[in-house]
Amino acid sequence: MALSGARGDGMELRIHESLEELSTDLADYISDLSETTIKERGAFCVAISGGSLVSLMGKLCQAPYLKTIDWAGWHVFWADERAVAKNHVDSNYKLAKDTFLSKIPFVPGHLHSINDSLTVEEAASVYEFVIRKLVKTRVIGASEITDCPKFDLIILGMGHDGHVASLFPNHPILDERSEWVTYIIDSPKPPPERITFTLPVINSSSNVALVVTGSTKADMVHLVIDDVGPECSSVPAKMIHPIDGKLLWFLDNSAASKLNGTAQFS
Numbered sequence: 001m002a003l004s005g006a007r008g009d010g011m012e013l014r015i016h017e018s019l020e021e022l023s024t025d026l027a028d029y030i031s032d033l034s035e036t037t038i039k040e041r042g043a044f045c046v047a048i049s050g051g052s053l054v055s056l057m058g059k060l061c062q063a064p065y066l067k068t069i070d071w072a073g074w075h076v077f078w079a080d081e082r083a084v085a086k087n088h089v090d091s092n093y094k095l096a097k098d099t100f101l102s103k104i105p106f107v108p109g110h111l112h113s114i115n116d117s118l119t120v121e122e123a124a125s126v127y128e129f130v131i132r133k134l135v136k137t138r139v140i141g142a143s144e145i146t147d148c149p150k151f152d153l154i155i156l157g158m159g160h161d162g163h164v165a166s167l168f169p170n171h172p173i174l175d176e177r178s179e180w181v182t183y184i185i186d187s188p189k190p191p192p193e194r195i196t197f198t199l200p201v202i203n204s205s206s207n208v209a210l211v212v213t214g215s216t217k218a219d220m221v222h223l224v225i226d227d228v229g230p231e232c233s234s235v236p237a238k239m240i241h242p243i244d245g246k247l248l249w250f251l252d253n254s255a256a257s258k259l260n261g262t263a264q265f266s
């Protein structure tokens, strides 16, 4: 690893020399977290997103992880989904399934994908209902502070504009405080209709991993991570602060190239 360290503000950065190194570290991190969480509470509830981070999770279906992880304890959710059929090239479900999920022996019924045959409004409300039932039966934990579900891990990518899940800059859903899952019909990035976890749910997670790579995201990474002033206050990635959990950034050297003071990590 090129650099690794905790910043005073409760976030940890891991900066990698290569995508290969990053994806191995990510798989080790997920595997360790899965082991300790399943020992502690019998299940591991992880929500994933779409985009470039999915291929970086591909190591999970390879040795040693395929054999060493206790997949029976896993429940997989989507932090966001695009309103397209599950076999559409834009589907976050399809991307994860084709890349690695289909090669892993999950318990049938533990892949909690978002219904693609409903309107986005209906799909968001049905998904929230599914999550509520799993909180009630204690498969998913509950935050004592926010009353939201407490996922064991939410893995997010970040767009060039700083969006995370389907929470886009300056969009009114950034102010959503009562729903756990909501929808948009005017996404600036196609497709326009999407379903997404809200900020309170993401910030109630025990662990949030933000996985960002490539030089085209270096400016936004600098804006979000370094204290550059009020101009970045409307950037969704900047709003990720787990209330009672940990925030870990997985970056490659290119994405981290404009960060201030990385020399303080070693």
Ligand SMILES: O=C1O[C@H](COP(=O)(O)O)[C@@H](O)[C@H](O)[C@H]1O
Binding pocket: 049, 050, 051, 052, 053, 080, 081, 082, 092, 156, 157, 158, 159, 160, 163, 164, 165, 166, 189
């Ligand atoms: O549209 C989306 O974009 C973000 C970021 O994608 P990337 O390809 O730039 O990494 C992704 O995290 C989100 O889940 C997805 O719906």
